[in-house]
Amino acid sequence: MKATMTILVLLFSLVLVSPLGAAEKANYPAPRFPSYLKPPKSIDDIMPFARAAVRQTGGRTPLGLAEKGTAALIVTEVGADPMVMQAIKRAYEERGIKIYVVSEHELLGVNKEDALKAIRSSRWYTGEQGYMEVRHWLDDLFIDAEVPKKWLKERRPDLYNAIYAKGDDAPQKERELAKQFGGPTVAEAMIKYLDQHADIKAVFWRRGGRPRTARLLAA
Incomplete structure:
Protein backbone atom coordinates (compact mmCIF):
# COMPACT_ATOMS: atom_id res chain seq x y z
CA MET A 1 0.00 0.00 0.00
CA LYS A 2 2.84 2.35 0.94
CA ALA A 3 4.61 1.56 -2.31
CA THR A 4 1.45 2.34 -4.29
CA MET A 5 1.02 5.68 -2.50
CA THR A 6 4.66 6.55 -3.14
CA ILE A 7 4.27 5.89 -6.87
CA LEU A 8 1.10 8.01 -7.01
CA VAL A 9 2.81 10.91 -5.24
CA LEU A 10 5.76 10.71 -7.63
CA LEU A 11 3.48 10.67 -10.67
CA PHE A 12 1.51 13.64 -9.32
CA SER A 13 4.75 15.53 -8.76
CA LEU A 14 5.83 14.86 -12.32
CA VAL A 15 2.52 16.20 -13.62
CA LEU A 16 3.06 19.43 -11.69
CA VAL A 17 6.71 19.84 -12.58
CA SER A 18 6.49 19.10 -16.29
CA PRO A 19 4.51 22.22 -17.35
CA LEU A 20 6.80 24.39 -15.23
CA GLY A 21 9.84 22.95 -16.91
CA ALA A 22 8.30 23.56 -20.31
CA ALA A 23 7.52 27.17 -19.39
CA GLU A 24 11.11 27.80 -18.35
CA LYS A 25 12.37 26.64 -21.74
CA ALA A 26 9.94 28.75 -23.75
CA ASN A 27 11.41 31.67 -25.68
CA TYR A 28 9.26 34.75 -25.20
CA PRO A 29 9.63 37.83 -27.41
CA ALA A 30 11.41 40.85 -25.96
CA PRO A 31 9.08 43.52 -24.48
CA ARG A 32 8.17 46.30 -26.87
CA PHE A 33 5.67 49.12 -27.20
CA PRO A 34 2.30 47.94 -28.63
CA SER A 35 2.07 48.77 -32.32
CA TYR A 36 -1.66 49.45 -32.11
CA LEU A 37 -1.17 52.40 -29.73
CA LYS A 38 -0.68 55.58 -31.73
CA PRO A 39 -0.43 59.15 -30.39
CA PRO A 40 -3.58 61.15 -31.23
CA LYS A 41 -3.15 63.88 -33.81
CA SER A 42 -6.32 65.82 -33.02
CA ILE A 43 -9.20 66.08 -30.58
CA ASP A 44 -11.32 64.07 -33.00
CA ASP A 45 -8.99 61.11 -32.48
CA ILE A 46 -9.64 61.27 -28.75
CA MET A 47 -13.39 61.92 -28.78
CA PRO A 48 -14.56 58.26 -28.86
CA PHE A 49 -12.59 57.59 -25.69
CA ALA A 50 -13.61 60.89 -24.09
CA ARG A 51 -17.29 60.13 -24.71
CA ALA A 52 -16.89 56.73 -23.09
CA ALA A 53 -15.06 58.27 -20.13
CA VAL A 54 -17.74 60.86 -19.32
CA ARG A 55 -20.40 58.14 -19.35
CA GLN A 56 -18.58 55.77 -17.02
CA THR A 57 -20.48 55.51 -13.73
CA GLY A 58 -18.26 52.94 -12.01
CA GLY A 59 -14.59 52.42 -11.33
CA ARG A 60 -12.05 54.61 -9.61
CA THR A 61 -12.85 57.87 -11.41
CA PRO A 62 -16.47 57.68 -12.59
CA LEU A 63 -16.80 60.88 -14.61
CA GLY A 64 -20.27 59.77 -15.67
CA LEU A 65 -21.74 60.54 -12.24
CA ALA A 66 -22.08 64.22 -13.21
CA GLU A 67 -25.70 64.88 -14.14
CA LYS A 68 -27.12 66.65 -17.17
CA GLY A 69 -27.94 70.29 -16.54
CA THR A 70 -25.34 70.67 -13.79
CA ALA A 71 -21.74 71.87 -13.64
CA ALA A 72 -18.62 69.92 -12.69
CA LEU A 73 -15.04 70.78 -11.86
CA ILE A 74 -12.00 68.80 -12.96
CA VAL A 75 -8.74 69.74 -11.25
CA THR A 76 -5.84 68.41 -13.28
CA GLU A 77 -2.22 67.72 -12.52
CA VAL A 78 0.28 70.18 -13.93
CA GLY A 79 1.39 67.78 -16.66
CA ALA A 80 -2.08 66.94 -17.97
CA ASP A 81 -2.36 66.88 -21.78
CA PRO A 82 -4.38 69.97 -22.85
CA MET A 83 -5.76 68.21 -25.93
CA VAL A 84 -7.10 65.33 -23.85
CA MET A 85 -8.75 67.73 -21.43
CA GLN A 86 -10.33 69.65 -24.31
CA ALA A 87 -11.79 66.39 -25.58
CA ILE A 88 -13.18 65.58 -22.12
CA LYS A 89 -14.69 69.06 -21.93
CA ARG A 90 -16.36 68.68 -25.33
CA ALA A 91 -17.70 65.25 -24.42
CA TYR A 92 -19.25 66.66 -21.25
CA GLU A 93 -20.81 69.52 -23.17
CA GLU A 94 -22.37 67.01 -25.54
CA ARG A 95 -24.07 65.53 -22.49
CA GLY A 96 -25.40 68.94 -21.47
CA ILE A 97 -22.94 69.39 -18.59
CA LYS A 98 -20.99 72.59 -17.98
CA ILE A 99 -17.40 71.77 -17.14
CA TYR A 100 -14.62 73.74 -15.50
CA VAL A 101 -11.10 72.44 -16.11
CA VAL A 102 -8.49 74.01 -13.84
CA SER A 103 -4.91 72.91 -13.20
CA GLU A 104 -3.40 72.74 -9.75
CA HIS A 105 -0.77 75.31 -10.64
CA GLU A 106 -3.48 77.76 -11.72
CA LEU A 107 -5.27 77.36 -8.39
CA LEU A 108 -2.02 78.07 -6.57
CA GLY A 109 -1.08 80.97 -8.82
CA VAL A 110 2.18 79.30 -9.88
CA ASN A 111 3.76 79.60 -13.32
CA LYS A 112 3.37 76.32 -15.25
CA GLU A 113 7.04 76.08 -16.20
CA ASP A 114 8.12 76.60 -12.59
CA ALA A 115 5.58 74.02 -11.41
CA LEU A 116 6.74 71.40 -13.91
CA LYS A 117 10.38 72.00 -13.05
CA ALA A 118 9.68 71.61 -9.33
CA ILE A 119 7.65 68.42 -9.75
CA ARG A 120 10.12 66.79 -12.12
CA SER A 121 13.02 67.55 -9.80
CA LYS A 179 5.13 69.55 -1.91
CA GLN A 180 2.36 72.08 -2.54
CA PHE A 181 0.77 69.98 -5.29
CA GLY A 182 -1.76 67.19 -4.79
CA GLY A 183 -2.45 67.85 -1.13
CA PRO A 184 -3.91 70.21 1.49
CA THR A 185 -2.64 73.40 -0.14
CA VAL A 186 -4.47 72.62 -3.39
CA ALA A 187 -7.55 71.55 -1.40
CA GLU A 188 -7.71 74.94 0.31
CA ALA A 189 -7.49 76.70 -3.05
CA MET A 190 -10.21 74.43 -4.44
CA ILE A 191 -12.56 75.27 -1.58
CA LYS A 192 -12.13 78.96 -2.34
CA TYR A 193 -12.76 78.28 -6.04
CA LEU A 194 -15.93 76.34 -5.23
CA ASP A 195 -17.16 79.19 -3.05
CA GLN A 196 -16.84 81.43 -6.11
CA HIS A 197 -18.65 78.94 -8.40
CA ALA A 198 -21.78 77.83 -6.58
CA ASP A 199 -23.12 76.09 -9.69
CA ILE A 200 -20.54 73.27 -9.40
CA LYS A 201 -22.17 70.07 -8.14
CA ALA A 202 -19.42 67.50 -8.83
CA VAL A 203 -15.66 67.61 -8.32
CA PHE A 204 -13.04 65.32 -9.83
CA TRP A 205 -9.56 65.61 -8.38
CA ARG A 206 -6.62 63.30 -7.79
CA ARG A 207 -6.94 59.59 -8.51
CA GLY A 208 -9.81 57.42 -7.50
CA GLY A 209 -11.81 59.65 -5.16
CA ARG A 210 -10.26 58.07 -2.08
CA PRO A 211 -11.44 58.95 1.45
CA ARG A 212 -8.36 61.10 2.11
CA THR A 213 -9.25 63.29 -0.86
CA ALA A 214 -12.79 63.75 0.42
CA ARG A 215 -11.48 64.62 3.87
CA LEU A 216 -9.19 67.28 2.44
CA LEU A 217 -12.13 69.01 0.76
CA ALA A 218 -14.37 68.64 3.79
CA ALA A 219 -11.90 70.33 6.10
Missing part, protein backbone atom coordinates in the same frame (compact mmCIF):
# COMPACT_ATOMS: atom_id res chain seq x y z
CA SER A 122 11.48 65.43 -7.03
CA ARG A 123 9.32 63.04 -9.06
CA TRP A 124 11.83 62.09 -11.73
CA TYR A 125 11.05 58.38 -11.61
CA THR A 126 8.68 56.18 -13.61
CA GLY A 127 7.03 52.82 -13.00
CA GLU A 128 10.39 51.20 -13.74
CA GLN A 129 11.54 52.31 -10.27
CA GLY A 130 8.65 50.67 -8.44
CA TYR A 131 10.42 50.93 -5.10
CA MET A 132 9.93 54.72 -5.22
CA GLU A 133 6.29 54.30 -4.20
CA VAL A 134 7.46 53.85 -0.62
CA ARG A 135 8.67 57.47 -0.59
CA HIS A 136 5.09 58.68 -0.64
CA TRP A 137 4.29 56.52 2.37
CA LEU A 138 7.31 57.72 4.31
CA ASP A 139 7.06 61.43 3.47
CA ASP A 140 3.30 61.97 3.52
CA LEU A 141 1.61 59.42 5.75
CA PHE A 142 3.69 59.65 8.95
CA ILE A 143 3.35 62.51 11.42
CA ASP A 144 7.13 62.68 11.67
CA ALA A 145 8.68 61.36 8.46
CA GLU A 146 12.17 61.38 9.94
CA VAL A 147 11.32 58.45 12.22
CA PRO A 148 10.58 55.86 9.48
CA LYS A 149 13.34 57.33 7.31
CA LYS A 150 15.85 56.76 10.11
CA TRP A 151 14.54 53.22 10.56
CA LEU A 152 14.95 52.48 6.83
CA LYS A 153 18.40 54.07 6.64
CA GLU A 154 19.67 51.91 9.50
CA ARG A 155 18.27 48.64 8.17
CA ARG A 156 18.46 49.10 4.38
CA PRO A 157 20.92 51.88 3.54
CA ASP A 158 21.02 50.70 -0.08
CA LEU A 159 17.25 51.14 -0.47
CA TYR A 160 17.28 54.43 1.43
CA ASN A 161 19.94 55.85 -0.89
CA ALA A 162 18.07 54.65 -3.98
CA ILE A 163 14.90 56.39 -2.78
CA TYR A 164 16.32 59.67 -1.51
CA ALA A 165 19.70 60.36 -3.09
CA LYS A 166 18.52 61.85 -6.38
CA GLY A 167 15.48 63.78 -5.13
CA ASP A 168 17.51 65.38 -2.36
CA ASP A 169 19.85 66.89 -4.96
CA ALA A 170 17.08 69.25 -6.11
CA PRO A 171 17.20 72.83 -4.83
CA GLN A 172 15.30 73.38 -1.58
CA LYS A 173 13.00 75.92 -3.23
CA GLU A 174 11.91 73.40 -5.88
CA ARG A 175 11.38 70.66 -3.30
CA GLU A 176 9.20 72.92 -1.18
CA LEU A 177 7.15 73.98 -4.20
CA ALA A 178 6.65 70.36 -5.31
Whole structure:
Protein backbone atom coordinates (compact mmCIF):
# COMPACT_ATOMS: atom_id res chain seq x y z
CA MET A 1 0.00 0.00 0.00
CA LYS A 2 2.84 2.35 0.94
CA ALA A 3 4.61 1.56 -2.31
CA THR A 4 1.45 2.34 -4.29
CA MET A 5 1.02 5.68 -2.50
CA THR A 6 4.66 6.55 -3.14
CA ILE A 7 4.27 5.89 -6.87
CA LEU A 8 1.10 8.01 -7.01
CA VAL A 9 2.81 10.91 -5.24
CA LEU A 10 5.76 10.71 -7.63
CA LEU A 11 3.48 10.67 -10.67
CA PHE A 12 1.51 13.64 -9.32
CA SER A 13 4.75 15.53 -8.76
CA LEU A 14 5.83 14.86 -12.32
CA VAL A 15 2.52 16.20 -13.62
CA LEU A 16 3.06 19.43 -11.69
CA VAL A 17 6.71 19.84 -12.58
CA SER A 18 6.49 19.10 -16.29
CA PRO A 19 4.51 22.22 -17.35
CA LEU A 20 6.80 24.39 -15.23
CA GLY A 21 9.84 22.95 -16.91
CA ALA A 22 8.30 23.56 -20.31
CA ALA A 23 7.52 27.17 -19.39
CA GLU A 24 11.11 27.80 -18.35
CA LYS A 25 12.37 26.64 -21.74
CA ALA A 26 9.94 28.75 -23.75
CA ASN A 27 11.41 31.67 -25.68
CA TYR A 28 9.26 34.75 -25.20
CA PRO A 29 9.63 37.83 -27.41
CA ALA A 30 11.41 40.85 -25.96
CA PRO A 31 9.08 43.52 -24.48
CA ARG A 32 8.17 46.30 -26.87
CA PHE A 33 5.67 49.12 -27.20
CA PRO A 34 2.30 47.94 -28.63
CA SER A 35 2.07 48.77 -32.32
CA TYR A 36 -1.66 49.45 -32.11
CA LEU A 37 -1.17 52.40 -29.73
CA LYS A 38 -0.68 55.58 -31.73
CA PRO A 39 -0.43 59.15 -30.39
CA PRO A 40 -3.58 61.15 -31.23
CA LYS A 41 -3.15 63.88 -33.81
CA SER A 42 -6.32 65.82 -33.02
CA ILE A 43 -9.20 66.08 -30.58
CA ASP A 44 -11.32 64.07 -33.00
CA ASP A 45 -8.99 61.11 -32.48
CA ILE A 46 -9.64 61.27 -28.75
CA MET A 47 -13.39 61.92 -28.78
CA PRO A 48 -14.56 58.26 -28.86
CA PHE A 49 -12.59 57.59 -25.69
CA ALA A 50 -13.61 60.89 -24.09
CA ARG A 51 -17.29 60.13 -24.71
CA ALA A 52 -16.89 56.73 -23.09
CA ALA A 53 -15.06 58.27 -20.13
CA VAL A 54 -17.74 60.86 -19.32
CA ARG A 55 -20.40 58.14 -19.35
CA GLN A 56 -18.58 55.77 -17.02
CA THR A 57 -20.48 55.51 -13.73
CA GLY A 58 -18.26 52.94 -12.01
CA GLY A 59 -14.59 52.42 -11.33
CA ARG A 60 -12.05 54.61 -9.61
CA THR A 61 -12.85 57.87 -11.41
CA PRO A 62 -16.47 57.68 -12.59
CA LEU A 63 -16.80 60.88 -14.61
CA GLY A 64 -20.27 59.77 -15.67
CA LEU A 65 -21.74 60.54 -12.24
CA ALA A 66 -22.08 64.22 -13.21
CA GLU A 67 -25.70 64.88 -14.14
CA LYS A 68 -27.12 66.65 -17.17
CA GLY A 69 -27.94 70.29 -16.54
CA THR A 70 -25.34 70.67 -13.79
CA ALA A 71 -21.74 71.87 -13.64
CA ALA A 72 -18.62 69.92 -12.69
CA LEU A 73 -15.04 70.78 -11.86
CA ILE A 74 -12.00 68.80 -12.96
CA VAL A 75 -8.74 69.74 -11.25
CA THR A 76 -5.84 68.41 -13.28
CA GLU A 77 -2.22 67.72 -12.52
CA VAL A 78 0.28 70.18 -13.93
CA GLY A 79 1.39 67.78 -16.66
CA ALA A 80 -2.08 66.94 -17.97
CA ASP A 81 -2.36 66.88 -21.78
CA PRO A 82 -4.38 69.97 -22.85
CA MET A 83 -5.76 68.21 -25.93
CA VAL A 84 -7.10 65.33 -23.85
CA MET A 85 -8.75 67.73 -21.43
CA GLN A 86 -10.33 69.65 -24.31
CA ALA A 87 -11.79 66.39 -25.58
CA ILE A 88 -13.18 65.58 -22.12
CA LYS A 89 -14.69 69.06 -21.93
CA ARG A 90 -16.36 68.68 -25.33
CA ALA A 91 -17.70 65.25 -24.42
CA TYR A 92 -19.25 66.66 -21.25
CA GLU A 93 -20.81 69.52 -23.17
CA GLU A 94 -22.37 67.01 -25.54
CA ARG A 95 -24.07 65.53 -22.49
CA GLY A 96 -25.40 68.94 -21.47
CA ILE A 97 -22.94 69.39 -18.59
CA LYS A 98 -20.99 72.59 -17.98
CA ILE A 99 -17.40 71.77 -17.14
CA TYR A 100 -14.62 73.74 -15.50
CA VAL A 101 -11.10 72.44 -16.11
CA VAL A 102 -8.49 74.01 -13.84
CA SER A 103 -4.91 72.91 -13.20
CA GLU A 104 -3.40 72.74 -9.75
CA HIS A 105 -0.77 75.31 -10.64
CA GLU A 106 -3.48 77.76 -11.72
CA LEU A 107 -5.27 77.36 -8.39
CA LEU A 108 -2.02 78.07 -6.57
CA GLY A 109 -1.08 80.97 -8.82
CA VAL A 110 2.18 79.30 -9.88
CA ASN A 111 3.76 79.60 -13.32
CA LYS A 112 3.37 76.32 -15.25
CA GLU A 113 7.04 76.08 -16.20
CA ASP A 114 8.12 76.60 -12.59
CA ALA A 115 5.58 74.02 -11.41
CA LEU A 116 6.74 71.40 -13.91
CA LYS A 117 10.38 72.00 -13.05
CA ALA A 118 9.68 71.61 -9.33
CA ILE A 119 7.65 68.42 -9.75
CA ARG A 120 10.12 66.79 -12.12
CA SER A 121 13.02 67.55 -9.80
CA SER A 122 11.48 65.43 -7.03
CA ARG A 123 9.32 63.04 -9.06
CA TRP A 124 11.83 62.09 -11.73
CA TYR A 125 11.05 58.38 -11.61
CA THR A 126 8.68 56.18 -13.61
CA GLY A 127 7.03 52.82 -13.00
CA GLU A 128 10.39 51.20 -13.74
CA GLN A 129 11.54 52.31 -10.27
CA GLY A 130 8.65 50.67 -8.44
CA TYR A 131 10.42 50.93 -5.10
CA MET A 132 9.93 54.72 -5.22
CA GLU A 133 6.29 54.30 -4.20
CA VAL A 134 7.46 53.85 -0.62
CA ARG A 135 8.67 57.47 -0.59
CA HIS A 136 5.09 58.68 -0.64
CA TRP A 137 4.29 56.52 2.37
CA LEU A 138 7.31 57.72 4.31
CA ASP A 139 7.06 61.43 3.47
CA ASP A 140 3.30 61.97 3.52
CA LEU A 141 1.61 59.42 5.75
CA PHE A 142 3.69 59.65 8.95
CA ILE A 143 3.35 62.51 11.42
CA ASP A 144 7.13 62.68 11.67
CA ALA A 145 8.68 61.36 8.46
CA GLU A 146 12.17 61.38 9.94
CA VAL A 147 11.32 58.45 12.22
CA PRO A 148 10.58 55.86 9.48
CA LYS A 149 13.34 57.33 7.31
CA LYS A 150 15.85 56.76 10.11
CA TRP A 151 14.54 53.22 10.56
CA LEU A 152 14.95 52.48 6.83
CA LYS A 153 18.40 54.07 6.64
CA GLU A 154 19.67 51.91 9.50
CA ARG A 155 18.27 48.64 8.17
CA ARG A 156 18.46 49.10 4.38
CA PRO A 157 20.92 51.88 3.54
CA ASP A 158 21.02 50.70 -0.08
CA LEU A 159 17.25 51.14 -0.47
CA TYR A 160 17.28 54.43 1.43
CA ASN A 161 19.94 55.85 -0.89
CA ALA A 162 18.07 54.65 -3.98
CA ILE A 163 14.90 56.39 -2.78
CA TYR A 164 16.32 59.67 -1.51
CA ALA A 165 19.70 60.36 -3.09
CA LYS A 166 18.52 61.85 -6.38
CA GLY A 167 15.48 63.78 -5.13
CA ASP A 168 17.51 65.38 -2.36
CA ASP A 169 19.85 66.89 -4.96
CA ALA A 170 17.08 69.25 -6.11
CA PRO A 171 17.20 72.83 -4.83
CA GLN A 172 15.30 73.38 -1.58
CA LYS A 173 13.00 75.92 -3.23
CA GLU A 174 11.91 73.40 -5.88
CA ARG A 175 11.38 70.66 -3.30
CA GLU A 176 9.20 72.92 -1.18
CA LEU A 177 7.15 73.98 -4.20
CA ALA A 178 6.65 70.36 -5.31
CA LYS A 179 5.13 69.55 -1.91
CA GLN A 180 2.36 72.08 -2.54
CA PHE A 181 0.77 69.98 -5.29
CA GLY A 182 -1.76 67.19 -4.79
CA GLY A 183 -2.45 67.85 -1.13
CA PRO A 184 -3.91 70.21 1.49
CA THR A 185 -2.64 73.40 -0.14
CA VAL A 186 -4.47 72.62 -3.39
CA ALA A 187 -7.55 71.55 -1.40
CA GLU A 188 -7.71 74.94 0.31
CA ALA A 189 -7.49 76.70 -3.05
CA MET A 190 -10.21 74.43 -4.44
CA ILE A 191 -12.56 75.27 -1.58
CA LYS A 192 -12.13 78.96 -2.34
CA TYR A 193 -12.76 78.28 -6.04
CA LEU A 194 -15.93 76.34 -5.23
CA ASP A 195 -17.16 79.19 -3.05
CA GLN A 196 -16.84 81.43 -6.11
CA HIS A 197 -18.65 78.94 -8.40
CA ALA A 198 -21.78 77.83 -6.58
CA ASP A 199 -23.12 76.09 -9.69
CA ILE A 200 -20.54 73.27 -9.40
CA LYS A 201 -22.17 70.07 -8.14
CA ALA A 202 -19.42 67.50 -8.83
CA VAL A 203 -15.66 67.61 -8.32
CA PHE A 204 -13.04 65.32 -9.83
CA TRP A 205 -9.56 65.61 -8.38
CA ARG A 206 -6.62 63.30 -7.79
CA ARG A 207 -6.94 59.59 -8.51
CA GLY A 208 -9.81 57.42 -7.50
CA GLY A 209 -11.81 59.65 -5.16
CA ARG A 210 -10.26 58.07 -2.08
CA PRO A 211 -11.44 58.95 1.45
CA ARG A 212 -8.36 61.10 2.11
CA THR A 213 -9.25 63.29 -0.86
CA ALA A 214 -12.79 63.75 0.42
CA ARG A 215 -11.48 64.62 3.87
CA LEU A 216 -9.19 67.28 2.44
CA LEU A 217 -12.13 69.01 0.76
CA ALA A 218 -14.37 68.64 3.79
CA ALA A 219 -11.90 70.33 6.10
